[in-house]
Amino acid sequence: xxxxxxxxxxIFYNTPLCTPLWALVSIGLLIVPCQVQTLTEATYxxxxxxxCIIMAxxxxxxxxxxxxxxxxxxFAFAENLGWVSFFNGISKITFSYxxxxxxxxxxxxxxxxxxxxxxxxxxxxxxxxxxLLVGTVVYLTDGANAVSKEMILWDISLDTDxxxxxxxxxxxxxxxxxxxxxxxxxxxxxxxxxxxxSKYKNASGFRMRMSWFCVSGFILxxxxxxxxxxxxxxKLTSLMGALNAxxxxxxxxxxxxxxxxxxxxxVTGYFEGALLIGIVSFAIILLIAGTSANxxxxxxxxxxxxxxxxxxxxxxxxxxxxxxxxxxxx
Amino acid sequence: xGIAFAQLGxxxxxxxxxxxxxxxxxxxxLLAECRFLVSKLKKLFQTWSLIEFNDADSSRLxxxxxxxxxxxxxxxxxxxxxxxxxVRISCIGWVHASDF
Numbered sequence: 001x002x003x004x005x006x007x008x009x010x011i012f013y014n015t016p017l018c019t020p021l022w023a024l025v026s027i028g029l030l031i032v033p034c035q036v037q038t039l040t041e042a043t044y045x046x047x048x049x050x051x052c053i054i055m056a057x058x059x060x061x062x063x064x065x066x067x068x069x070x071x072x073x074x075f076a077f078a079e080n081l082g083w084v085s086f087f088n089g090i091s092k093i094t095f096s097y098x099x100x101x102x103x104x105x106x107x108x109x110x111x112x113x114x115x116x117x118x119x120x121x122x123x124x125x126x127x128x129x130x131x132l133l134v135g136t137v138v139y140l141t142d143g144a145n146a147v148s149k150e151m152i153l154w155d156i157s158l159d160t161d162x163x164x165x166x167x168x169x170x171x172x173x174x175x176x177x178x179x180x181x182x183x184x185x186x187x188x189x190x191x192x193x194x195x196x197x198s199k200y201k202n203a204s205g206f207r208m209r210m211s212w213f214c215v216s217g218f219i220l221x222x223x224x225x226x227x228x229x230x231x232x233x234x235k236l237t238s239l240m241g242a243l244n245a246x247x248x249x250x251x252x253x254x255x256x257x258x259x260x261x262x263x264x265x266x267v268t269g270y271f272e273g274a275l276l277i278g279i280v281s282f283a284i285i286l287l288i289a290g291t292s293a294n295x296x297x298x299x300x301x302x303x304x305x306x307x308x309x310x311x312x313x314x315x316x317x318x319x320x321x322x323x324x325x326x327x328x329x330x
Numbered sequence: 331x332g333i334a335f336a337q338l339g340x341x342x343x344x345x346x347x348x349x350x351x352x353x354x355x356x357x358x359x360l361l362a363e364c365r366f367l368v369s370k371l372k373k374l375f376q377t378w379s380l381i382e383f384n385d386a387d388s389s390r391l392x393x394x395x396x397x398x399x400x401x402x403x404x405x406x407x408x409x410x411x412x413x414x415x416x417v418r419i420s421c422i423g424w425v426h427a428s429d430f
Binding site: 093100127261275 | 363
């Protein structure tokens with residue numbers, strides 16, 4: 001929700017509206033598409049999503065490389081690396097890879113769920129390649145000042161290349177809308193199926209449609225509250241990475257698998273057992289230390305930039321962009 | 331991702347970006363295996379339920395979380411039931427029949 005609001009404000013970069021109002025615009029944009037109840041026939045959405053994110057990212061990267069006058073100062077180990085920035089950075093990487101919470105639902109949607117592991121032969125190298133490419137290009141372009149830019153699109157100049165900036169923002173917005181729809185449909189269905197008695201689970205029934213509308217609307221409201229309670233995008237992703245990723249991405253899948261193996265009398269080998277313990281230990285450390293570090297960092301940022309949750313300051317996105325680019329040039 | 335590189339520096343950022351990829355693929359594989367095992371056990375359970383439906387006494391039976399088949403009530407023995415005998419045979423390799 002926060003990223004959607006931000007990308008709309010980036011498209012209309014001269015319009016002076018505050019973040020909560022952009023978030024309300026986002027709700028208006030999402031409430032109708034959220035009424036789609038199944039993803040089975042929506043394969044084209046996945047391709048649209050893929051195309052949009054590729055376009056948004058590559059437009060920014062190509063722009064950055066073609067406008068790179070000199071390579072920024074970079075470090076093998078970041079200067080002033082403390083435990084807060086260490087766990088902040090790791091939380092971001094963890095959040096980037098987090099996908100486990102949706103794997104089971106994807107398998108449910110597949111005609112042949114046994115084919116699911118094959119998806120990693122494409123998704124794994126693609127993710128790794130994209131993350132390495134984005135991280136390397138941004139770090140070489142902005143150096144330590146990359147911290148002041150929330151999104152890579154902010155490297156496109158609004159003064160000289162505003163059309164490129166707007167087109168890239170539109171692609172980003174489309175990607176975010178599709179991504180939200182996929183996740184929202186799955187979450188809404190899980191809640192509706194859990195709440196409704198089985199006799200009302202007919203998808204075309206009035207009661208089902210009303211329940212779907214109420215639940216998807218409720219999720220939008222929750223997203224609105226969260227996005228405005230943590231109004232800094234990079235801090236929100238870090239916090240989600242530290243708070244959700246260890247449990248959803250590592251601890252729960254491992255516990256479920258061990259439980260299923262015990263039920264089916266499948267033995268876990270010593271090496272694998274040690275690996276699982278290692279992953280769970282890492283997840284617990286990230287959960288405790290990462291969440292603490294991110295809360296500290298968030299509070300410091302809110303204080304530095306004089307922001308408060310649900311703050312409504314009507315200023316165009318251009319000012320925010322100028323602030324971040326002013327920081328870079330200084 | 332650029333922010334993570336700036337916060338960590340090359341060595342730590344590259345290490346975590348590279349190491350997290352196989353870990354996440356591995357976790358995805360574990361979930362796929364988990365789903366496969368659960369669906370197999372579920373099918374086994376459904377087989378039981380189908381037979382239980384035809385058997386007056388078998389409603390007293392259940393499958394415990396370890397897949398063992400036990401009597402619900404003391405003194406109720408299923409050895410006389412042909413259905414349960416068939417199930418017992420079909421479930422060899424999946425459940426421990428020693429608790430009958």
